[in-house]
Amino acid sequence: MNSDLVSPRVPSRHRWAIVAILCAVAFVLYIDRINISVSAPHIATEFGLSSQSLGNVLSAFLFGYALGLIPGGWLADRFGAHKVLTLAGIFWAVLTAVVGCIPREHLREAHHAVTLLFLVRFLLGLAEACAYPTFARALANWMRRGERAMASGLIHMGSNLGGVFTPVFIAFIISRLGWRHSFVLSGLITFAVAFWWWQMGTDEPSQNQRVSQEELRIITSEREEPHIERVDLGWYKQLARSREAYILCISCFFMGLSGFVFLTWFYTYLVQVRGTGDLYSAALTSLTYVAGAVGALFGGILCDASVRKWGSPWGRRIVPLVSMTVSGLLCIMAPAIRNNTASAVLFALAAGLQVVPAPAFWATIIDITRRGPAIVGGFMNGSGNLGAALGTIGFPWLVSRMDWQLALQLAGSTGIVSGLVWLLIDSSRQIDVFQPGTATSVSESTTLETTS
Incomplete structure (x- = not known):
């Protein structure tokens, strides 16, 4: 709808349509x-992969993701969320479909298959790495400060709903x-x-004809500064001295160490260690993402509400x-429960609690920088995925030295540190x-009206 046709008294709400599309992304x-976590046993059987070789393949995505987050964030801040996310999505689609086209006939040795699978998954991780930094860039441009955590929570809910859908769909x-x-089929949907x-x-609300002038005024009313400058050398020097940026990365690293099992080894654990069937294991794996979807939604609500009530930093x-401390404790308890369903439910609660703080991570990034949220988000998310990659590739070694229960408990307990x-x-x-007089502090901006 053209902005000229929108009544001044009924502002459009296209920013929430943008959030809905980002949820779909x-x-x-x-x-x-x-x-691949659901397909992993079938791929291992077809190509004759050992557990360690399969672990290498599963970790490839995470290493590529960790490596690509910082340049992906720079691309989003430099060229905008619209172009970057579109081109990235095309690459995701192609690389995902390529996995299904890897020929068995020409790969006589298992290590050839490992190399090719590792390469394709690594490239997919590299291409997907820009996603969340780009989401941060889009939310910084499109959303009011009092709506950012909620919007971020909805996006994380969308990703977890993808996690709910995928195991059963793929199985x-x-x-x-x-x-x-x-x-x-996954590539076509993407x-x-x-x-x-x-x-x-x-990239900007002002560029979109579906945004009315009234909605544009609503969006810009809570911006911390009237004009957002691009990052420069001085900004990078400030970043290098930011304690908050470093600690966010440390927290996210330990979150990745605590949560990698849900992304990579959980389905295999249920099938091969606990002996549940393929489809039931897929359903139990989906349960962790159901909890994650709920956790993301409530995390966004709780984070925005706590900021309105207590401000910064406690808000x-x-x-x-x-949430992360309790999640770590549940990860210690869940493997010790003998009943498969009860154990999976406790694991799901732990997984859901790990998603609850995700909106706080990304909203905090936007709080501390509007000039380079995607870049800082790249550093932070890269740290988390580095932790997840190291956990994924090291987990088979850990199991061989201990057992599944102790290995899962040790990995999960790192969430407490996070x-x-x-x-x-x-x-x-x-x-x-900022130039003198152009900045609004976060503590002051928390008192602004947050409803439209």
Whole structure:
């Protein structure tokens, strides 16, 4: 709808349509990310992969993701969310489909298959790495400060709904058509969503004809500064001195160490160690993402509410501090429970609590910098995925030295560290360098009206 046709008294709400599309992007992001965890036993059987070789393949995505987050964030801040996310989505679609097209006939040795699978998954991780930094860039441009955590929570809910959908969907496709078709279909879905974003999105609200002048005034009314400058050398020097940036990365690293099992080894654990069937294991794996979807939604609500009530730093600090600490404790308890369903439910609660603080992580980044949220988000998310990659590749070694129960408990307990370091994070400390008189402090901006 053209902005001229919108009544001044009824402002458009297209910013929430943008959030809905970003939720869909996050949904397919997780389809492409975790489909291999369900296909892994079938791929290992077809190509004759050992557990360690399979671990190497599963970790490839995470290493590529960790490596690509910082340049992906720079690309988003430099060229805008619209172009970067569209091109990235096309790459996700192609690389996902390629996995299903890897020929068995020409790969006589298992290590050849490992190399090719590792390469394709590494490239997929590299391409997907820009996603969340780009989401941060888009939310910084499109959302009011009082709406950012909620919007971020909805996006994380979308990714977790993708996690709910994927195990059952992939298991069903494999049972009917084989594992190769599951990757091709995943790629087609991803391409459709990337095209939707290209059609509906823009970098700035002012560039979108669907945004009324009234909505544009609402969006800009809570911006911390009237004009956002691009990052320069001075900004990078400020970043290098930012304690908050370092501690966010440390917290996210330990979160990755605590949560990698849910992304990579959980389905295999249920099938091979606990002896549950393929489809029931897929359903139990989906349960962790159901909890994650709920956790993301409530995390966004709780984070925005706590900021309105307590301001900075405790408003941003309290949600991750509590949720990550409790998640780590549940990860210690869950493997010791003998009943498969009860254990999986406790694991799901732990997984959901790990998603609750995600909106706080990303909202805090936008609080401390509007000039380079995607870059800082790249550093932070890269740290988390580095932790997840190291955990994934080292987990088979850990199991061989201990057993599955102790290995899972040791990995999960690192979530406690992730939560406790939030005691040191102060979201009111700014990275950005402003001209005198142009900045609004975070603590002051928390008193602004947050409803439209």
